[in-house]
Amino acid sequence: MPVKGYCADFLFTGDQVINNGCVVYEGDRILEAGTKGSIEKCKDPVVLKGYTLMPGLIDAHIHITGFRSGDYIKESLITPYATLVARAIKDLESVIMAGYTTIVDAGSIISLELKHAEKEGAIVSPRIIAAGYPVSQTYGHGDIHFLPPELVDPRTSKLKMPFQILLCDGPSECRKAARYALRTGADFIKVFTTGGIASEKDRPEYQQMTREELNAIVEEAYRAHKFVHAHAEGREGIIAALEAGITRIAHAIYLDEDGISLAKEKNAVIIPTLTIIDLILRFGEASGLPEWAIQKTREAQDHHINSIKKAYKEGIKLATGTDFFINSRSYNVYGLNSLEILLLVNEIGLSPIEALKAATVNSAYVAGLTNEIGLLKPGYKADTIAVKGNPLEDPTLLLGPDNVHLVVKNGTVYKDTIVTNQTV
Ligand SMILES: [Zn+2]
Numbered sequence: 001m002p003v004k005g006y007c008a009d010f011l012f013t014g015d016q017v018i019n020n021g022c023v024v025y026e027g028d029r030i031l032e033a034g035t036k037g038s039i040e041k042c043k044d045p046v047v048l049k050g051y052t053l054m055p056g057l058i059d060a061h062i063h064i065t066g067f068r069s070g071d072y073i074k075e076s077l078i079t080p081y082a083t084l085v086a087r088a089i090k091d092l093e094s095v096i097m098a099g100y101t102t103i104v105d106a107g108s109i110i111s112l113e114l115k116h117a118e119k120e121g122a123i124v125s126p127r128i129i130a131a132g133y134p135v136s137q138t139y140g141h142g143d144i145h146f147l148p149p150e151l152v153d154p155r156t157s158k159l160k161m162p163f164q165i166l167l168c169d170g171p172s173e174c175r176k177a178a179r180y181a182l183r184t185g186a187d188f189i190k191v192f193t194t195g196g197i198a199s200e201k202d203r204p205e206y207q208q209m210t211r212e213e214l215n216a217i218v219e220e221a222y223r224a225h226k227f228v229h230a231h232a233e234g235r236e237g238i239i240a241a242l243e244a245g246i247t248r249i250a251h252a253i254y255l256d257e258d259g260i261s262l263a264k265e266k267n268a269v270i271i272p273t274l275t276i277i278d279l280i281l282r283f284g285e286a287s288g289l290p291e292w293a294i295q296k297t298r299e300a301q302d303h304h305i306n307s308i309k310k311a312y313k314e315g316i317k318l319a320t321g322t323d324f325f326i327n328s329r330s331y332n333v334y335g336l337n338s339l340e341i342l343l344l345v346n347e348i349g350l351s352p353i354e355a356l357k358a359a360t361v362n363s364a365y366v367a368g369l370t371n372e373i374g375l376l377k378p379g380y381k382a383d384t385i386a387v388k389g390n391p392l393e394d395p396t397l398l399l400g401p402d403n404v405h406l407v408v409k410n411g412t413v414y415k416d417t418i419v420t421n422q423t424v
Contacts, residue, residue, distance in 0.1 A: 003031060005042030006406070010390055012054040014360045014375035017353070017392060023053055025382040028411040033376040048406070048418060052390050054356065055376050056101025056383030056409060057398075058363035059126075059337045061229075061250050061271045061321025064088045064103070064111045065162045068329045070289035072144070076161040084162055085110055091327055092118075092125035094335035097415055099385040099404040102127040104321070104367050106190050106229060106250065107134040107142070109154075110162050115187075124414060127383075129367045131190035131229065135166045135177045135217055140208045141192035141231055143167060145200040155180065171216040174209070178220035188248075188368060189221045189228045194237030196251070197280070197296045198289075198325075204233035204253050204300060207240060214244035227368055233300070235259060242266050248366050250321060253300045255307035260314050269317045269365050272308045274343040276323035277301050279333065287328055305347055312348050319366045320344065320359040338398035345395055352395045382411035386418065 003026050011021025013033055023033040024042040032039050039045070066084030067075045075084070088110045095103060103126045105111035112132030118125040133154060136142025142165040143152055150156040154164040166177035178189050193209050195202030202208070209217075221228045222245075229248040230241035238252055238259045247268040252259070255270075263270065280289060280297045312318060320340040327333050344355040364374025373381050386406035391397045398404070407415040 002026075003042050005039065005045035006048060006053055006384065006386065007036050007045045008048040008051040008053040008386060010052040010392065011376065012052060012353075012356060012392060013377065014055045014357065021053065023376050023384055025408075025411045028382055030376060030378055030380045030382050032378055046418075048386050051386045051388055051405065051418075052392065053376070053384055053386050054391075055360045055374055056385055056407070057099045057337070057359045058102045058104070058320070058367060058374060059095065059100050059322055059340075060104045060319040060363035060366035061106045061273050061323050062103050062337075063108045063163075063323070063325035064091055064105055064114070065108050065325055066091070066110060067162070067326040070284070070287045070326055076163070077159065081160055085114070087327070088114065089123050089125070091334035092123060094332055094401070095337060096124060096126045096407060096409065097404070098335040098337055098401040099387070099398065099407055100126050100337050101383040101385070101407065101409040102129065102363075102367055102369070102373055104229070104363070105130040106231070106321070106323075107131050108162055109133065109160070109164060112185060121412075127373075127409065129187045129369070131181070131188055132184050132186040133164055133166050133181050134190035134192065135168060135174060135181060136192045137208050137213070138167050138169050139202065140167075141194065141196040141199045141202060143199070168213070171212040174213040175216040175220055178217045182220065182224050182226065186226070188226050189217055190231070191217055191228060191241075191246075192231040193241040194232050194234040196231060196233055197300065198293050200290070200292060204296065205235070207234060207236040209240070211240060211244065214240060214246070218244050218246060229366070242268060250323075252307055252311065253304045255311055260311055260316060263311065263316050264314060269319050269362055270308070270311055271319045271321040271366060272304070272344075272348075273321045273323035273340070274304070274308070274347060275339045276325075277304060278339070278343060283328065287326055308348050312350065317362045317365075318344060318348075318350070318358045319363040320355075321363075321366075335401050336399065338395070341395050341398060352392050355395060356392065382408055384408045
């Protein structure tokens, strides 16, 4: 198998920074990563002057929907499904061009279907780890309160929509819903243990799903060697998720001391998704989101920042998820995934290196791919990006997709603007 390699001024392996470091691949795997002097296997590496090499970034909570507005009914029921898929493919391309080589889709049928196209190499896309159909109680955050329930659930709906939800009430229905999600090819199970912002008739504080229901879902996931990712915003729902053995907790808006100590005990990772809160407040009205969603976001923001700050101070691991679910027609949001890295630095107080660990090694855990991605280490997938300058000192460099000059996924080059720049 051909061996190829890159060297740069800085190499961030995911746990350390090496000056004048190199990474060498054989096929789709990393063969070696280390200082330039220690690398023997690559005879003729590409030398990137003025660049930083690092693992491909990971968005640990996103939704690929093809939506171009917050008008749920129009996008779900009027926009042709193929149009949504075409837009979704464009959004996936924007995400990988920004240096994100893996995404965790926390609920979307389009991702569940497109992950096969990604594996075949038919589309330019990050690796997709997809929940597909999330599991929700009736009147849960996943239930779409303003639609008839038979339209919401794919098992009764005659229509295909990008968001559909497996509604279940009682442990045996929830066990069946989890099995149905696995039957469709879900990489993990997504559940909602609280209400939320984008659900009309509940609130983030409301606990959803009983312990028995959660236990049934978690058991089914584990039996199939899969894991569970919980949408959990209110205190009780966060604690219930952790007690049921769920260690991937998204949002955590009203996280208190009890939740923090339980998260610590369980070694859970929190995916705060600060970005979506920020974007809803800045652009929600213009993108047609309903007023009730914007109002709940306003109420949540300060609590959210305080909860995540406390969790960070207590040493809870954080991962980067944007929770993007709508793109704008005029302004490409997908591709701005590194906003989450910047918010972790600017709002929560992480150092740039800690925020980059959140976007690599910690998010690899959320993807269920620890030991596969998130580090530049022998045997790991050859996912690497090169950024002009040093994002470990200035993480804002990651926000401009044009600063990401090299994107390699599985040893295949998806973007290389380095040669062009040197010849200019
Ligand atoms: Zn989400």
